[in-house]
Amino acid sequence: MSNSPASHPGASEETVDQAPEVVAEGVDEEIVEANRRLFHGWQWYLLAAVAIGYSCFHLITLNVLPMETWSFRIVHIAGALVLGYAVYSGSRFAASESEQAPPWLTWASYALLLPVGYVLVQLWRFQSLIDGGALRIEPHLETLHFGYPLIAATAAAIVLSWFHRQTRSRLVPADLVLMLSALAVAGYLLIIYNGTPARMSTGTxxxxxxxxxxxxxxxxxxxxLTRRVAGMALVVISVVFLLYVFAGPLLPGFLGYPGLSMHRFFSQLYTDIGLLGPTTAVSSTYIILFIIFAAFLQASKVGDYFVNFAFAAAGRARGGPAKVSIFASGLMGMINGTSAGNVVSTGSLTIPLMKKVGYPGRSAGAIEAAASTGGQIMPPIMGAGAFxxxxxxxxxxxxxxxAALIPAILYFASVYFMVDFEAAKKGMRGMRKDEIPKFSRLVRQVYLFAPILILIGALFMGYSVIRAGTLATAAAAVVSWISPxxxxxxxxxxxxxxxGTMSIQIIAVCACAGIIVGVISLTGVGARFSSLLLGLAGVSQLLALFFAMCISILLGMGMPTTAAYAVAASVVAPGLINIGIQPLVAHFFVFYFAVVSAITPPVALASYAAAGISGDNAMATSVASFKVGLAAFIVPFMFFYSPAMLMEGSWPQILRVGVTATLGIVLLAAAVQAWFFGPVKAWMRLVMLVGALCMIYGGIYTDIAGLAIGGALLMLQRSTHGGGAKPIASS
Structure with missing residues (x-):
C-alpha cells in the first residue's frame, strides 16, 4: 500500500527534499470478499464477458435504445442474480479436497437441473401459446408445470448451497441451478407482462x-443473494416484514390490518409497487450508471491520486494522518457508495499511519469510520441514497x-476539529516533509478532478442525471489518456x-429493500405509523422527531445505507410530513440517521470494518466513532428548527445560519474533547455545550447567545493558555 519513508522509522532527515511521488498505492484495487470466487481460464473469460455485457446493456438502454420500463427492471434484477450466484458462494470455501462436498451432495445438486430445465422448456411452450393468440395460460399448467418445479428446485438449491463446499475457483452445481431459476423467473414475467393484459389484473x-x-x-x-453479499441483518428484517403480511391480522392495536391472501400479495410484489418500484428504479438507472463511472475512475487510478492529494494537503498538520483520513474519505466517498467499503479502501492506509503518530488503535479506527460515513452525505454524488x-x-x-452542502460541511468540520483537539491534547505531530508527496507535483495532475467537475457542471447546466453521468464516464476515459x-x-x-461485479451488492440490496417497500405499501403499515407519529406530535414535536430518529437508526443497523434509507423513507418520512415537516427536511432527517447507523452501536458496519484494520475492540471502536460523529446526531434536528441549513430561505439567513452553526460545531468538538486552547474544566465543558447548541439551533437570539458564550470562553482560554498549553501525555 505504501512505499513512503513512513514505513521506515529510521528514515534520515537528509531525505527531506526527496519527497516521494506516491504515498498511496492500491486504493483503487478491487476488494475481494471472503466468499467471492476467483475463477481462472475459460470460466474467468466467460464471467468477464457476462459482466461486460451487463454493464453495456445498461449504458446502451439508458442512452441509445430505451426499453419498456418493467421489462428493463426485470432484466436488471435477473442479470444481477445470475452474476451474483456465479461470483458469491453460499458457504465457506474448502481449504483442501478432503473438505469438499461429498459426492451425493454434488449429484443431488445436479439432479435439480432436471426440474429447472423442465421449467425453461415450459416457458418456450407458454411463449408459443401466447404467440398463438392465447390471452392467458391455464392455471393448472402454470402451477403443475411451472410453479411447483420452480419453487422446489429454487428452495432445494438454496439449502444445498449452504453445505456444498468447493475450492474458490469452482462453481457449485447448486448455484448453477439458482442462476437458471433467476432466468426462469425473468422469462415468465417478460412473457406474461409483454404478451398478455396480466399487469392490469395484479392483486385480483x-x-x-x-x-x-x-x-x-x-x-x-x-x-x-442479499445474505451472501450484505449479511443477515437486511434478510431478517425482510422476512419479518413478509411474515407481517400474513400475521398482521392477528396483531392488536395499530399494527393490525384486514389481511392479504398469498395470491393477492405475491401477484403484486413483482410490480412497481414492490420489487420493480422506486428502489429498483434507482438501482437500474442512477446507481448502475455511477457504479460504471466509479469503475472508470478506479481503472484510471483516480483513487490513488485523491488519497495522495489529501496527504499533500493535510499530512503535515498536527495529527496529520487523521486529517488525511477526513479529506481522503470525503473524496473517495464521491466514488464509493458504501461506508464500510470506504473504510476498507482508505483505512488500510490511514489507520496504520494514525497509530504511528500516536493515535490509539481505537481512536484511529473511530476517526476513519466517522470520516468514511461522511462520504455518504458528501455532494455531489452522496452515495446512492440521494438518488x-x-x-x-x-x-x-x-x-x-x-441542500446537502451545509450539513456536509458541518459534519466534516465536526470530525476535523474532534481530530485537531485530540491531536493538540496528546501532543501529536504531523507527518514529516519526507513522508508525504510534494504538493507541487500533484498539482500538475489536478486535471484528474475533471470528470467530477464535468459531472457537477453538466448537472447544473440542466442535463439529466443519466446524461451527466455518461458524459463524466466518457471524460474519465479521455482524461486518463494524458495521465500515467x-x-x-x-x-x-x-x-x-x-x-458489473461491483453492482451486484447494491442491486441485491435495493431489490431486497423493494420487498420491504412492497409490504409497507400493500399492508398500509406506513400510514398507521404516520398516525402514531401524528399522535406523538400532539404531545411534543421534539418527541416525535426523537422517536423517528430511533426508528430510522434501528431500521438501518447492519444494513447498507441505500436499503436503510429506502426503508426509513417508506416508514418514517411520510409520518414526519404528516406532522407538518417539509418533504425535503423530512427525507434529509431520515437520510442522515440511515447514514449514521453505520457508526451507531451496537451494530455499526463502518466501525466494525475499521476495528478489523486497527486491531481494536469492535464495540469500543463503534462507541468512539459515535463520539467523533456526534454532530450528525444533532444537526438533523436543526433541519426542522432551521430549514436554512438546507438552503431554504434568503441568502443572508442561509449565510448566518451556516457561519454560526460551524462555530457551534467547533465549540461542540471542544466540549467533547475537553480541550480548546488548553484543558477545559467540567463546568466550562457544560457551558461550551450550551453555547454550541445555541449556535447550531439557528435562531437569531440563540445565535447571539451562543456567540456571547463562545466569545467569553475564547477570551478566558486565551488569557489562561495564551502561550499554548502543555499537551496531556497520551495514555
Missing part, C-alpha cells in the same frame, strides 16, 4: 397464478445536492467488468 383473483409462483421464487433468490430521495420525493437531484494510467481498450473492458 384474475391475476395469473404464475405471477405468485414467480414472485415467491424471485423473493427467495433475492433474499439468499432514491430524488426518485421518491420528485425533488430534482441538483436541489438535493445543494492511460485507459486503452483492455482497460475500458476491465472497467466495464469491474462495474
Amino acid at each position: 383473483p384474475m391475476a395469473p397464478i404464475g405471477l405468485t409462483w414467480s414472485a415467491i421464487a424471485g423473493s427467495l433468490l433475492i433474499l439468499e 432514491i430521495m430524488a426518485e421518491i420525493t420528485g425533488i430534482p437531484y441538483t436541489e438535493i445536492a445543494v 494510467n492511460k485507459m486503452g481498450p483492455t482497460a475500458i473492458l476491465r472497467a466495464l467488468q469491474l462495474a
